[in-house]
Amino acid sequence: MMGKLFSFSFLLQALAVVIAVLAFSYFDPFDLLISNKLTLRDTPAQVQQIKSIGELISAEYYGEVISSYSHTVKANKDTAIAQMKRDVMVVHKQFYRGLLNIINADLSDKSDIKKRIQSLQDSLEHYSYANAYLDVFESNIGRGKMAQQIKNFSDDSKQTNFFQYLAINKVSITYYNEVFSKELESINKIFNSSKIKNSQLILVGRGKVQAGFKFDSLTTRNVKVDTARNRIVLVGLKPQILSCDINPWFIPELGLKGFEIIEFNKNADNIDILKQVKLNCLDSLRNSAIRSEILIKAKINAEQNLKNLFSLLLNNKDIEVKILADTSVLMSVKP
């Protein structure tokens, strides 16, 4: 009886030790069992060039955005659909225009008709979705008939009506719709693939947008000093976004990161996906700055700050500064 009890308690203790060892090796709190060492090699940073610029930064926007691979995929999908919609419409219009051009040809001039047919075929070559469009066209009139009918048309003037018939009745918006829904299906297929669906990377981005004016092409012609009216007019300057950045560090002195990966899985552990999500963050940051009216504020601030500067430079506190984008004013502003 005692022997049995002893062996049972021994087994329990052994089990506890095994569990403790397994737990320790799994969590490895002191990095004793498996250690990771990530090191950056000491490589030189080389100055490629230092060039002259002229920029007045008059407004800065600091912001924080969040983006994920799902957001990026949705944005890319929307862009792809919008682009496809435009491209198919261009092909549709081009095709219709080409057919009308053939119909309006002088039937007695066979070489002119041939040229116009060739021109229609050539004009479609450079467009995306032209093949998809011709496929739909041929499936409606009968496969292979397009080439045959064009040949007949150029050989025999009796075929004139065929193109008139096509232009009026067949080449309708339904062709466009058919190509569009077919292509939409293939875009959906690409973006809804399981690989894309199962990839996730969530990123927080903190960055800065600077807006103001570029002085690179500024000459004395753009600066009009109207001493009689205590006014300086800067002509031909338009406020613009001068930079939009999210760096690895936002404020390094405070240890505040620019990009911070919140979550990622194995499928998204890829620099290309990381770049796409970062680009999406950057777009969001730029849009936030524009929504906050950074360009309007850049102009107001610049006028005020330049007024302060010119007041000091001219020792005249009543000076006023105006910034005008329109160069036509150059003529009306008195020097």
Added chain:
Amino acid sequence: MAMGLKAKIYMAILCSTLLTSCQDKRYFTVSKVKDAAKLATSETIIDKIVIGNEEKKILRIITIGRARFVCYTQAVVKAGIDLKKIEENDISIKGKQISLHLPSVEVINFSYPFDKFKVDRVLQDDDLFAKIDVKDMEELFRQSEIDIRNLLPYTGIIEATEQKTTQMLEMLLRTLGYKEIYITYRKGPLMPKINPKEIQ
């Protein structure tokens, strides 16, 4: 009554949790447009190759895996002066003569754009036990940014920017009617010095 062992352990855990939570720095970013008056007159392009290595070891001795990451990066630094720092006594005017004592040159914008990063896929090397993942890549880019920032004062940016700012302001001041122009600069840091150990 003496405190039980369990209660003592709980107290110790609670105290350490409170202490560590006090050390946790939390910042928040206020999304707003700020007024600025910065004149950028130079743009410097700096190239840096980021080479990162990761080693996985058992018991800190036996290496079981090595990974390598190589990326060509570029930083763009705009430098100039902050016009808001110009004060009345920095300017002296005597007829057609003007003397300016301008604020020190500083970094107006530091950009380390990821869209210009080019990964060398030929030299990139992961194995079964060691892999440089996206979090490691970010860490390497952060270390690289610190390296570039700390190198900036020694790249000749300050002198080049002073020269270009002088040229630009001379043109402007001549338009305003000054014939004799003297421009000097205050001395100051280009940007805050960062100690990598302090921010890890």
